Amino acid sequence: MKKLWMIACAGLMATLAGCNQQAGDNSASAGGAASNTTAASAPTQKGAIGVSLLTMENPFFKDIGNAMQDEAAKSGYSVIVTAGEKDPARQRDQVNDFIVKKVSAIVLSPCDSKAIGTAIQAANKAGIPVFTADIASMDKTAKVVAHVATDNYEGGKLAGKAMIEALGGKGKIAIIDHPEVESGIMRTKGFKETIAGAKGIQVVAQLPGGGARDLSFKVAQDILEKNPDLNGIFAINDPSALGTVAALEKAGRLSKVKVIGFDGQLEAKQAIKEGKIFADSIQFPDKIGRTVVQSIVKYMGGEKVPSQVLIPTSLYHKADAEKDPALKSKTS
Amino acid sequence: MRPAISRFSAQFFSAYGMLGVLLLLCVYFTFATYRDEPATGAAGASALAASLERAPGTTAHVVIVSQNDDEENEFVTALQQELQTRGFPPPEVAQGDPPTVREKLESLARAGTPVDVVATSPACRTWPLFDAVKSTIPALAHIEVRAPEGGRRSAFLSRSNLNNIADQIAVIAVMAIGMTLVMVTGGIDLSVGSLVALSAVVTAWLIGAWGGMNASPGAMLLASLAGILLAGAVGGFSALMITVFRIPPFIATLAMMQVGSGLAFIVTKGESLYDIPVSFTWLGRGTGLGALPNSVLLMIVLYVLAHLLMTRTVTGRYIYAVGGNAQAARFGGVNVNYPLAFVYVVSGLMAGLGGVITASQLKAGAPTYGLGYELYVIAAAVVGGTSLSGGEGRIFGTLIGAFIIAVIRNGMNLMNVESYTQKVVLGLVILGAVLLDMLRRRRRT
Numbered sequence: 001m002k003k004l005w006m007i008a009c010a011g012l013m014a015t016l017a018g019c020n021q022q023a024g025d026n027s028a029s030a031g032g033a034a035s036n037t038t039a040a041s042a043p044t045q046k047g048a049i050g051v052s053l054l055t056m057e058n059p060f061f062k063d064i065g066n067a068m069q070d071e072a073a074k075s076g077y078s079v080i081v082t083a084g085e086k087d088p089a090r091q092r093d094q095v096n097d098f099i100v101k102k103v104s105a106i107v108l109s110p111c112d113s114k115a116i117g118t119a120i121q122a123a124n125k126a127g128i129p130v131f132t133a134d135i136a137s138m139d140k141t142a143k144v145v146a147h148v149a150t151d152n153y154e155g156g157k158l159a160g161k162a163m164i165e166a167l168g169g170k171g172k173i174a175i176i177d178h179p180e181v182e183s184g185i186m187r188t189k190g191f192k193e194t195i196a197g198a199k200g201i202q203v204v205a206q207l208p209g210g211g212a213r214d215l216s217f218k219v220a221q222d223i224l225e226k227n228p229d230l231n232g233i234f235a236i237n238d239p240s241a242l243g244t245v246a247a248l249e250k251a252g253r254l255s256k257v258k259v260i261g262f263d264g265q266l267e268a269k270q271a272i273k274e275g276k277i278f279a280d281s282i283q284f285p286d287k288i289g290r291t292v293v294q295s296i297v298k299y300m301g302g303e304k305v306p307s308q309v310l311i312p313t314s315l316y317h318k319a320d321a322e323k324d325p326a327l328k329s330k331t332s
Numbered sequence: 333m334r335p336a337i338s339r340f341s342a343q344f345f346s347a348y349g350m351l352g353v354l355l356l357l358c359v360y361f362t363f364a365t366y367r368d369e370p371a372t373g374a375a376g377a378s379a380l381a382a383s384l385e386r387a388p389g390t391t392a393h394v395v396i397v398s399q400n401d402d403e404e405n406e407f408v409t410a411l412q413q414e415l416q417t418r419g420f421p422p423p424e425v426a427q428g429d430p431p432t433v434r435e436k437l438e439s440l441a442r443a444g445t446p447v448d449v450v451a452t453s454p455a456c457r458t459w460p461l462f463d464a465v466k467s468t469i470p471a472l473a474h475i476e477v478r479a480p481e482g483g484r485r486s487a488f489l490s491r492s493n494l495n496n497i498a499d500q501i502a503v504i505a506v507m508a509i510g511m512t513l514v515m516v517t518g519g520i521d522l523s524v525g526s527l528v529a530l531s532a533v534v535t536a537w538l539i540g541a542w543g544g545m546n547a548s549p550g551a552m553l554l555a556s557l558a559g560i561l562l563a564g565a566v567g568g569f570s571a572l573m574i575t576v577f578r579i580p581p582f583i584a585t586l587a588m589m590q591v592g593s594g595l596a597f598i599v600t601k602g603e604s605l606y607d608i609p610v611s612f613t614w615l616g617r618g619t620g621l622g623a624l625p626n627s628v629l630l631m632i633v634l635y636v637l638a639h640l641l642m643t644r645t646v647t648g649r650y651i652y653a654v655g656g657n658a659q660a661a662r663f664g665g666v667n668v669n670y671p672l673a674f675v676y677v678v679s680g681l682m683a684g685l686g687g688v689i690t691a692s693q694l695k696a697g698a699p700t701y702g703l704g705y706e707l708y709v710i711a712a713a714v715v716g717g718t719s720l721s722g723g724e725g726r727i728f729g730t731l732i733g734a735f736i737i738a739v740i741r742n743g744m745n746l747m748n749v750e751s752y753t754q755k756v757v758l759g760l761v762i763l764g765a766v767l768l769d770m771l772r773r774r775r776r777t
Contacts, residue, residue, distance in 0.1 A: 085703075089690050301461045
C-alpha cells in the first residue's frame, strides 16, 4: 500500500515537474533581470502581462492572445494567456492569481460585463492597471485604463452597404440578430441605418439566432418558410451566417437569397470563396491584441492613452477570398 | 507483529494518504514558486535608504516614486523619514499611475529641481517610463533608478496566496459537503452547478426588488435565505422523484440540472443582475476571525457540523447504512426514503449557499455561474476518498480533496502552466484517485 502511494506521488510530481519546464524559462529570465537591479538602467525583462479572455474555444480570442504575445515580445514583456471559459467566478480566480504573481498589467475580455467589477477593483487596489479587449466592463466603480474593440456600429454600416450592393438596391431582406450582447445590438443598428437609406429595400423579418449556428439554422428555416420571395439575409456573426447558408442549401434557395455575414472566420471566408455568402464585414482580432499591448507599453512608459480605441472592420468579397493565401492552402 | 503494522499503515494511508499528497503538493509548489522578491512597505524603504547612503553619497537629490495604495504610502513615508535621518536633502515625491509620475518628473525638470536618484517601490521598478524620460529629457539623462533589492520569497506560500486558495475553493468545498452525503448513499447530484446559478440570480433579483442599492441587511439576509431554500426545494423535488418514483438519481438530477439552469435564465432574461449594495460582499469578500475570509470561516463551521452529523448522529449512520447495502438497511428497520430525501435536500441547500457566496464575491448574479461545477464537486469528493458506489466517505477527506484540486490549480497558475495542460493534469489526478480507491477495495476483499 505504501509503495502504491509513493508511485502515485512520484507520478504526480513528475507530471508537474514536466509542466515546470516551460515555465522555467520565463522565471529564469525574470530572475536574471531582477539580480541586475543594482543601478541597472535597461532591464530586458519588463514584467508579465496577465490575460484572461472569454473562451479559448472561439478562434477569435485565440488570435487576440497570439497577437498579444507577438507584440509584447517586441517590447520585453511576457504574456500569460488564460481564459475564464465563460465562468465569471473562474475569471475572478485567475485575476486573483495574477495579483499574487504581481504582474505589471492585466488584460480582460470579461465573461460577464457586470460581475467582472469586483475582480477589477481588486487589481485596482493592488495598483495593477487593467485593460479590456473586445468586451467592456460595465461596472462604473472599477477603473479600466483603456478598452480596445471592434467598431461594431461602423461594421454594421459596412454590412448594410454590402447588402445594398448585393441586391442592387431593391428587395426583401431578413435580419438574424443577437440582442443579448452589445456588439450584436450595435451591428444591427448600423446595418438598419444604412439600409434605411435604400428605399427599395424592405426588412420583412428580424429574429434572434443566439449568435449560434444551430439556432440560426432553425430561425432561417422559419423565415424562408414564411417569405418565399426573400432576397437577402444579414446574420450578425459567422456562426449565424453559416447556419443560414445551411438552411438555404436545404431549401434549395442559395442562388436566390444573398447572405451577408460578420466576423471573418476561416470557414466563412471559404463560404465566400464558394459564393455561398456574398460578403462579410470582417474583424481584426490580431489588431485588437496588438493595440492593447501597444496601449500598455505606452501607459507604462508614462504616456496618456485614449480610454477607448475602436478597430474598424472592412468588407471581404469573393474577389478578396480568391486572393487570400490562407484559403488557397486549404483548397489545394 | 508484522501483519499488525501493515494493517495499521494501510489504515493510516487510506485515512491520511490524501493529506500526505496535499502536503507534498504544498512543499513542491512552495519551492517551485520561490523567486526574488524585494521587501515592500517600510522594510523595503529602510533597505533602500541604507543602500543609497552607501552608494552616491548623502548629497544626492532623491525623487521617490510609488503607486497610491496603503503599502506604497507606507513605503513613501518611511523612505522620507529614513532619508531625513541620514542627512539627505528633503526628497520630492511622485505618486500615482505611470502618466502621473512622468508628468511630475517632467515638471521637476522644467522647474530646474535637481534630481540625481529616482527611488522606486518594487512595484514601479520595471516601468519603462524611466528609460523614456532619460532619453527624452536632457536634464534627467543622468538619473539613477534604484529600488529595494534582495529577499527571496515563495509566491505560493505567501499569506495572501493561502487566503486566495481558501477563498477560491470555498464555494466548491461547501457544495462538496452535500455531494459527499449524496455519494455515500450511492447516488449522485448533477444539478448542483445549475442550482448555484439559480440561487445567485434569485438572491440578486430579490435584493434588487427589495431596495436595490439601498437594501437593508435584513432584506439581504431574507433574499439569501430565499435563494438557498429555493435550491433546497429543487433538491427536495429530485429526492421525491428518486424515492417515490424510483427514478435513478443520475437521470432525476440531470433533469433538474436543465430545469435549474433554464429557470435562472428565465429569472434574469439572460442578463446579469447587479443592483446590489456593496455591503452584500461582506460574506464573499469580507474578513473576520484571524483575517480569514468570511466565506472560509463559514466553510470551516459547515465542515465541523457535517462531520458531527455523519459520525455522531443516527441520521449519519442511516446515510452510511443506505449506501452500504440498502436492502440490509431496509431489513434492519431503516426507512430508506428518509435518509435519501435528506441528502438531496442538503445537497440543494449547500449548492444554494454556494450560489449566495458566488453572488457576494462577484457583487452580481448571472445565469452563467456554476457552469460545470458539478464535475469539480464530484472530483473533490472522489479525490477525498468517497466511493462512487456508496457506503464510504469522510467529510474531512472531501475537504482535503477540494484543497488538492485548488492547490494544483493555483500552483499551476503561479507557475504559468497554460490552461490546456492544467486540464490534463487535473483529469489525471482524478483518475489516479479513483484508481487508488479501487485498488484499496480489491485488497480488502
